Amino acid sequence: MVIKQKSLLKKNLIHFCNKVINMVVQMNREDFIYEVKTFFKVCFPNEVISFTTLTNRSFDFDIQIEDDFLSVSYYSEGQLKYNSDASKEQIQFIGAITDRVEKRKEQKKLMKLLISNVTYFITGKEQPWGILTGIRPTKLVFNLRKLYRNDTNKIVEILNKDYKLSDEKIQLMLKISDKEHAILSKNKPNEINLYIGIPFCPTKCLYCSFTSFPIDKWQSHIMDYITALKKEISFISDELLKGQLNQIRSIYIGGGTPTSLDEATLEVLLEAVKDAFPLEQIEEYTVEAGRPDTITREKLLLLKRYGVDRISINPQTMNQKTLDLIGRKHTPEDIINTYEMAKEIGFKTINMDLIVGLPDETPEDVRNTIEQIKKMAPNNLTVHTMAIKRGSALSDHEEKYSYASSESIEEMISITSQGALEMGLEPYYLYRQKHMVGNFENVGYAKREHECIYNVEIIEEKTNIIALGVGGITKIVTQDGKIINRIENTKDVAGYISRIDEMIDRKRGI
Ligand code: SF4
Structure with missing residues (x-):
């Protein structure tokens, strides 16, 4: 084997270095590259990592996966610097597994453990997850x-x-x-949760990768969209779920920002939902009112009148400079005023979403945000860690912005969790995303009885989710939580309108 190791890593430096460094990983198994790449990206977020199965290239890491041997080695300046091998017991344990899928799962796990030993040697840092x-x-x-x-x-x-x-x-x-x-x-037998997508927002946020379109550009198609959506709603209530409507536990109207619709159009939608589903039997009815620049007293009163008991008003940050940077055309005062209005109208649960790690934000900015949130004291708060997602304007211009280090994000997360605790909120749901800055997590906090049922159901995938509208993903699960059917609606508004019968047909027979 011809080995030409490159010299590029310095102990304790790589993890905190913003400069792009190229890193080459040599592997003997092409079929493990995806998993290794994903994990290397977590350990070395700022590096460009390339993979090779060729033995005549220079490399920094060598990963060998055989049935009786698993090893990860790190080289620098032509010298082997650190090596982590699977133990005899670990190899025997994997060797005894007969199921091919199970065996591969254990090999992947072991390989990541060995990589984490090596990265700890290089960075001196353990991954919290x-x-x-x-x-x-x-x-x-x-x-x-x-x-x-x-x-x-x-x-x-x-x-x-x-x-x-x-x-x-x-x-x-x-x-x-x-x-x-x-x-x-408390899940019902064969429980169903409904999602209805309204893919419009006043403007697109810098970090947004959701199916969302500026409402002004689509104004002339909005009624066509609602008409198509009403057709899908009728199909669900009159045909697909006929005789099973009492199995619906929650309804979630999201998007986009559903309150981007004008009052009259919003009422058409709410009326259609009321006609189709037995709202009095449904435990939770959410409408995302995420952007304060879409909310009016009249719209909130309308939501209340139609039985909506949970809404979201999402500041993301209470710092004006960041709101401007991320393209949200409102002020922190708008958030406070809207929240107070919603509280006075009397929704059972008001959620607020925050993002830590937004471009240019520091722990001090997050402290300011949480102090202002504490004054409002919502009974439900979701704290996301910034993720640079493909398809967002941010990922297209990633290099234009600066981001907090892992250490700062850790501090920001601790500021928010402490703030949540001081508001009497407890963590109740959790998920992680790819491409998160610092590889942390998103946590939902709530007061008792104000947890979001839909959020938990969608994360744990133990019940059926039927999703209507643009971008909706329907998931049908077995009693033990195996997804047996996944049906996607198109993400294209014009396509949804013109192909509504096809969207409906896709769901027939599930
Ligand atoms: S409000 Fe939400 S859905 Fe709308 S653009 Fe911003 S992040 Fe995307």
Whole structure:
């Protein structure tokens, strides 16, 4: 084997270095590249990583995966600097697995453990989420609870040893899985949750990768969209769910920003939902009113009159300079005024969304945001960590902005979790995303009885989600939570309008 190692990594530097460094990983197995790449991106977020299975290129890491051998080595200046091999017991354990898929799963896990040993040598830093890269960490806790009959000590030991999670993240996962369990244990038999998408917003936020279009540009098509949506709503209530409407637990109208619709159009939509579904039997009815620049007293009164009991008013930040930067055409005062109006009208639950790690924000900015939120004291708060998602304007111009370091994000998260605690809110749901700055998490906090049922259901995937409108993804699951059918609506507004019968046909027979 011809080995030409490159010299590029310095201990304790790479993780905090903003300069782009090229990194070459040599592997003997092409079929593991995706997993390795994903995990390397977590460990070395600022580096450009390339992979090779050729042995005549220079490289920085060498990963060998065989049935009886698994090894990760790190080279610098032509010298082997660190090496982590699987133990005999680990190899024997994997060797005894007969199921091909299971075997591969364990190999992947072990490979990530070895990579994390090597990256710790280089960076001196443990990943708080250990080797977990999936978006639903609590699913793992539910599986372990089942496997080890709720033996918390055993579960903590496994999360710590086999997944290398930090104590803090383990405690967060355990607390949240308890909360989620309380919600999921009240699931109806063959439960259904409904999502209705309104893909319009006043403007597109810098970081947005959702299916959302500026409403002004689509004004002349809005009524056609609502007409098509009403057709899909009627199909769901009169045909698909005929005789099963009492199985619906929650309705979530999201988007986009549904309150971008003018009052009259919003009423047409709310009327259609009221005619189609037994709202009096439904436990939670949410409408996202995310942008204060779309909210009026009249619209809020309308929502209240039609039985909506949960709304979102999403500041993201209470700093004007950041609101301007991310393209939200409102002020922090607009948020306060809208929130007070909604509170006075009397919605049961008002959620506020925040994002930590927005471009140019510091922990001090986040402290200012949380102090202002504390004065409003919403009963539901969701704290997201900034993610630079493909398809967003931010990802197209990523280099134009500056981002907080992992350490600053950690501090911001701790400021928000402390603030949530001081408001009497408890963490109740959790998910992670790809491309998150600093590889952290999104956490929903709520006062007791103000948790969002729909959020928990969609994250845990234990019940059926039927999604209507542009970009809706319907998921049909078995009793034990296996997805057996996934049906997507088009993400194109014009396509949805012209092909509404096809969207409906896709759902027939599920
Ligand atoms: S309000 Fe939400 S959906 Fe609308 S553009 Fe901003 S992030 Fe996207």
